Amino acid sequence: MSDRRDGAPAEPTDDADPAVDGGHEPGSSTHTVRLELDDEPGQLLAALQPIASNGGNLLSIYHERGNKTPRGRIPVEVDFEATPDHFDAIVDAFHDEGVTVIQAGTERYAEELTLLLYGHLIDTDLSDTLSRIEASASTSVADVSLAAPRGTEDASSARLRLEARAGETATALDAVRDIAAEKGLRVVAPLVGVEA
Amino acid sequence: MRLAVVGAGAVGRSVVELAGEHGHDVVAVADSSSGVVADGADSDGVDAEAVVTRKAEADIVGDDDPADVLAADYDVLVEATPTTLGDAEPGFSHVRTALERDRHVVSANKGPVAERYGDLQALVADSAGDLRFEATVGGAIPAVSTVEDIEPSHVTAVRGVLNGTANFILTRMAAEGLDYDHVLAEAQDLGVAEADPSFDVEGTDAALKCVILANVLSFGGADDPADAREFTLADASVEGIRDVPGSALRLAAEDGRTVRLIGEATGETVRVAPRLVPENGTLAVSGTQNIVQIETTHAGRLNISGRGAGGPETASAILGDVGRLG
Numbered sequence: 001m002s003d004r005r006d007g008a009p010a011e012p013t014d015d016a017d018p019a020v021d022g023g024h025e026p027g028s029s030t031h032t033v034r035l036e037l038d039d040e041p042g043q044l045l046a047a048l049q050p051i052a053s054n055g056g057n058l059l060s061i062y063h064e065r066g067n068k069t070p071r072g073r074i075p076v077e078v079d080f081e082a083t084p085d086h087f088d089a090i091v092d093a094f095h096d097e098g099v100t101v102i103q104a105g106t107e108r109y110a111e112e113l114t115l116l117l118y119g120h121l122i123d124t125d126l127s128d129t130l131s132r133i134e135a136s137a138s139t140s141v142a143d144v145s146l147a148a149p150r151g152t153e154d155a156s157s158a159r160l161r162l163e164a165r166a167g168e169t170a171t172a173l174d175a176v177r178d179i180a181a182e183k184g185l186r187v188v189a190p191l192v193g194v195e196a
Numbered sequence: 197m198r199l200a201v202v203g204a205g206a207v208g209r210s211v212v213e214l215a216g217e218h219g220h221d222v223v224a225v226a227d228s229s230s231g232v233v234a235d236g237a238d239s240d241g242v243d244a245e246a247v248v249t250r251k252a253e254a255d256i257v258g259d260d261d262p263a264d265v266l267a268a269d270y271d272v273l274v275e276a277t278p279t280t281l282g283d284a285e286p287g288f289s290h291v292r293t294a295l296e297r298d299r300h301v302v303s304a305n306k307g308p309v310a311e312r313y314g315d316l317q318a319l320v321a322d323s324a325g326d327l328r329f330e331a332t333v334g335g336a337i338p339a340v341s342t343v344e345d346i347e348p349s350h351v352t353a354v355r356g357v358l359n360g361t362a363n364f365i366l367t368r369m370a371a372e373g374l375d376y377d378h379v380l381a382e383a384q385d386l387g388v389a390e391a392d393p394s395f396d397v398e399g400t401d402a403a404l405k406c407v408i409l410a411n412v413l414s415f416g417g418a419d420d421p422a423d424a425r426e427f428t429l430a431d432a433s434v435e436g437i438r439d440v441p442g443s444a445l446r447l448a449a450e451d452g453r454t455v456r457l458i459g460e461a462t463g464e465t466v467r468v469a470p471r472l473v474p475e476n477g478t479l480a481v482s483g484t485q486n487i488v489q490i491e492t493t494h495a496g497r498l499n500i501s502g503r504g505a506g507g508p509e510t511a512s513a514i515l516g517d518v519g520r521l522g
Contacts, residue, residue, distance in 0.1 A: 114451060116472060118444045145450065147443035157444035159451060186435070188444060188455055190472040191355070191479070 028081045030059065034102040035094070036073040047076065050093030055086040075102070095142065095163075111169040112142070116188035117180060118157040122148060124183040126158065133160070136175035138168035197300075197518055198241070200224040200268050202290050203276030204251050207304050207331070210511035211274055212244045218515040220272075222247075225257045226265035228277070232258025233268045266293050272518055275303040279404065281429060284308040291316065291327065298324035302517040304331035304510055310404040313411040314426040321421075328517035333405045334358055336509035337502045339488040340412055341520065346492050348416025348463075353491040355460040358405045360484030360504045361389045361396035362437050362457040366470075367482050370445040370454050376438065388484060398436035399468040400429070402459040406468060407432055409461040417463050425463070432466035440470055448472055454480050 037043040051058050062077040069075055094101050100112055130141050140163045148156035164172040173189055180187045197220045201208050204227035215222045221241035224233040234242045247257050273294035277287050284307035291308050294301045308316055309329045320327050333339045343351050357363050368379040383389035395401050410427040418424035437457050448454050456479055458471040473479045478499050481487045486504025491497055503509040
């Protein structure tokens with residue numbers, strides 16, 4: 001996750017002037033990022049904002065509107081120039097904005113999975129549970145919703161949205177199951193690979 | 197075909213009532229304490245209406261002994277006694293007796309096929325009779341025969357909603373925002389759930405069906421049945437729905453999803469657990485409906501939904517099996 005706030009100027013990594021359109025910042029290279037957007041107005045603009053506001057130089061956009069993913073979302077491929085530091089900041093900013101990154105450089109977050117946890121989530125330290133899921137190699141926690149209708153005494157539920165690298169959703173799920181089993185929590189896993 | 201029906205619950209009685217429409221004669225019927233065997237080999241069989249009436253009024257099917265029914269002159273034994281686990285008795289012995297007499301067996305009893313599939317296959321191998329068990333999985337849904345038609349070696353997985361009681365409870369919890377205990381009481385009032393619902397809500401019933409499918413895939417896909425892996429309930433990973441809180445269903449609904457008790461069988465694993473599925477997706481069938489989803493190598497995915505339980509529904513699956521016997 002990035003500490004960078006919206007609108008804060010990107011910290012330059014060297015003494016070069018900020019890139020201007022068509023310019024080429026020393027040390028920058030071309031990156032291709034695949035994103036998935038919800039089919040709603042304004043999504044594309046929102047997805048491109050992090051590139052400009054974090055020092056990237058947009059080169060091209062390939063917006064495959066007629067070719068939806070099995071999840072009913074629209075794949076978008078974006079080419080831009082950025083230094084390695086700027087590139088990391090841009091990918092972090094995508095995550096912060098809730099934009100699904102399918103492939104960024106060599107790192108692939110191909111799989112997004114949503115699952116439910118229920119049981120004594122609060123008594124067993126939800127914060128620790130989430131940290132430990134994050135600490136497992138292939139997973140990052142993108143979103144958490146908690147429902148504790150009867151306070152901390154009774155069973156509560158949480159919905160987690162995880163991002164896992166391609167082909168590692170099973171590993172990610174196993175990690176969640178292990179942590180849950182240790183804490184006496186129950187997992188309602190999605191049917192991975194089944195867009196029924 | 198001349199049928200002997202063992203078991204006179206809702207399923208057995210429906211077979212007795214509907215056999216005639218399918219062109220078959222019921223020549224003998226047994227429940228746990230009594231039996232009736234038609235007179236003479238040339239008769240049209242027992243009087244179906246009389247048997248059903250007597251069962252309703254006196255809780256017996258006739259004046260003969262249940263053992264006389266097993267010894268009667270029939271072509272197909274219909275095994276419709278209650279499912280038992282472990283040694284699967286007395287169902288298993290009924291099936292064995294018929295196969296050893298070189299008769300066909302159609303079983304609606306999950307016990308023998310889930311717990312002793314290997315023993316049954318050995319009996320079938322030594323018998324001129326065959327064994328079919330469509331009614332054990334998904335009631336009226338032709339799950340087993342569809343897998344057989346595609347051929348088990350071309351089926352990679354079978355999954356689905358295979359217990360109407362659990363599905364009814366999850367559907368009502370999600371729709372009404374009620375908790376488990378409240379909906380269970382409602383289901384019991386409606387006759388959808390039994391007084392002791394453990395078998396359904398703890399996932400055992402769905403797991404038995406998946407174990408049966410896993411056996412079909414494993415034995416059907418093996419070059420030599422002797423090498424096939426046999427599955428029993430002990431091989432299944434089973435989680436039920438008893439402690440799923442209403443809040444979990446609400447969180448799922450906020451995200452366009454819901455929870456269903458999904459069973460999955462491959463030739464290698466059996467798993468039953470509450471799973472997140474898209475709220476309007478194919479697997480999110482409502483109420484007591486069941487669905488079976490078959491993943492194939494060459495034919496994509498097949499979905500078959502319908503009534504997963506009930507006397508006439510299950511009897512239809514049984515009589516379909518009888519029709520498939522040569």
